[in-house]
Amino acid sequence: MTTSDKNNALQRAMDSASDLPIRAIHVGVDAADQLAAFVDGGPVLVVSDETTRGASASLLTALAGRAITEHVYPADGFDATGVLAEELATVLPDAAWIVGAGSGTVCDLAKYAGHLMSVPVALYGTAASMNGYTSGIAALKVRGLKRTLPCTPAAGVFADPNVLAAAPQRMAAAGLADFLSKCSACADWRAANLLRGETFREDALQFYDGLVERAIDDAPKIGAGDPIATAFLMEALMLSGLSMLMAGSSSPASGGEHLISHYIDMKSALNSTPHDLHGAQVGVATLHCLRLWEQIIALDPSALDIAACADAQLPDKRICKRIEATWGDPVSDEVLDQWAEKSRDRDGIYAELELFQEQHATLAIAVAQDVLPAATVEAAIAAAGGPTEPEALNASIDDYDDALSSARYIRSRFTVLDLAAELLIE
Numbered sequence: 315m316t317t318s319d320k321n322n323a324l325q326r327a328m329d330s331a332s333d334l335p336i337r338a339i340h341v342g343v344d345a346a347d348q349l350a351a352f353v354d355g356g357p358v359l360v361v362s363d364e365t366t367r368g369a370s371a372s373l374l375t376a377l378a379g380r381a382i383t384e385h386v387y388p389a390d391g392f393d394a395t396g397v398l399a400e401e402l403a404t405v406l407p408d409a410a411w412i413v414g415a416g417s418g419t420v421c422d423l424a425k426y427a428g429h430l431m432s433v434p435v436a437l438y439g440t441a442a443s444m445n446g447y448t449s450g451i452a453a454l455k456v457r458g459l460k461r462t463l464p465c466t467p468a469a470g471v472f473a474d475p476n477v478l479a480a481a482p483q484r485m486a487a488a489g490l491a492d493f494l495s496k497c498s499a500c501a502d503w504r505a506a507n508l509l510r511g512e513t514f515r516e517d518a519l520q521f522y523d524g525l526v527e528r529a530i531d532d533a534p535k536i537g538a539g540d541p542i543a544t545a546f547l548m549e550a551l552m553l554s555g556l557s558m559l560m561a562g563s564s565s566p567a568s569g570g571e572h573l574i575s576h577y578i579d580m581k582s583a584l585n586s587t588p589h590d591l592h593g594a595q596v597g598v599a600t601l602h603c604l605r606l607w608e609q610i611i612a613l614d615p616s617a618l619d620i621a622a623c624a625d626a627q628l629p630d631k632r633i634c635k636r637i638e639a640t641w642g643d644p645v646s647d648e649v650l651d652q653w654a655e656k657s658r659d660r661d662g663i664y665a666e667l668e669l670f671q672e673q674h675a676t677l678a679i680a681v682a683q684d685v686l687p688a689a690t691v692e693a694a695i696a697a698a699g700g701p702t703e704p705e706a707l708n709a710s711i712d713d714y715d716d717a718l719s720s721a722r723y724i725r726s727r728f729t730v731l732d733l734a735a736e737l738l739i740e
């Protein structure tokens with residue numbers, strides 16, 4: 315196992331979780347050589363796009379002399395889709411390895427093609443833009459809808475700090491925001507554990523120790539393209555991916571803020587409206603969710619009028635009508651299924667709020683381990699040059715506004731968006 319010397323947390327994570335399927339993680343200037351040595355023997359399919367291929371020159375040099383076949387997508391304007399992943403899986407049927415050289419889109423396609431072919435995948439990350447490099451899911455558009463499909467994780471993930479630092483600033487800012495979303499996501503996970511009895515694994519969060527503080531301190535350097543700070547961010551994102559692998563779900567890194575971003579992506583797919591980088595959307599939504607958490611923690615549970623809250627909830631029939639009107643066929647069927655899994659009738663909400671009232675102090679202590687003041691996270695994202703307001707996103711402001719109230723219907727995961735709605739907090 316190799317990691318850079320700068321972040322022993324990555325080494326500790328790999329050591330303490332020897333059953334994780336990822337065999338190598340390396341962030342260092344010799345990443346290209348390390349990857350070339352790692353993908354030992356047999357034909358290699360190298361996947362990139364015109365932009366990330368340019369950023370991967372040293373990788374192609376390191377692989378020179380090997381039996382490689384390149385598959386290069388256009389510079390941009392393409393999405394990772396299930397169809398593209400299936401096509402990719404037929405490009406080199408005897409491939410011994412697939413190497414994905416790029417960021418989210420290219421690496422998700424490479425991972426999923428490898429999964430379909432049962433061929434190991436090595437990733438050469440070209441931007442510290444999201445936490446999916448080490449995750450066991452691929453975000454692919456299937457029949458127009460963005461899905462997070464389970465897949466075999468990459469066998470190895472490699473990145474060169476100088477390549478990462480040369481990526482566009484907005485990508486690093488998005489990566490920082492995606493990483494900081496754990497502040498609200500982990501709080502959501504603890505609440506789901508306390509109020510809904512969902513499985514929570516403290517050990518999946520062990521990797522995060524000290525990382526959030528450093529990410530916030532480093533934000534201006536990340537925005538300025540400093541290679542050491544950007545390499546640290548990449549390692550933090552990789553640890554975030556490992557926490558999801560360890561938890562066996564995306565809960566440690568995906569709560570209500572991710573639902574808001576997914577809602578925007580789904581609307582974008584349906585209506586051909588623009589969407590922004592995943593992390594950019596997630597960052598703005600994280601600020602919203604942290605503000606909700608601030609209100610929830612600050613409220614006086616003894617003053618809570620549980621009956622009034624339960625009575626004020628929209629009847630489920632109206633919610634289902636709203637879902638149908640929002641999504642239409644066939645998407646609404648899936649959203650209705652997701653919502654049905656977590657919706658509660660009036661008595662169920664009453665009971666949940668009674669439990670909340672009883673457990674408020676415990677919940678406040680638990681989530682205090684994760685939540686930071688929204689203003690602190692906002693300042694960090696801004697210092698890295700990322701958007702902090704919905705108006706600054708390259709996405710429909712109407713979709714963003716609708717997502718605040720309706721994103722909670724699209725997934726069965728209980729998040730702060732549900733709790734706030736039950737408490738009539740906006």
Ligand SMILES: [Zn+2]
Pocket residue numbers: 444445492567572592596
């Ligand atoms: Zn994310």
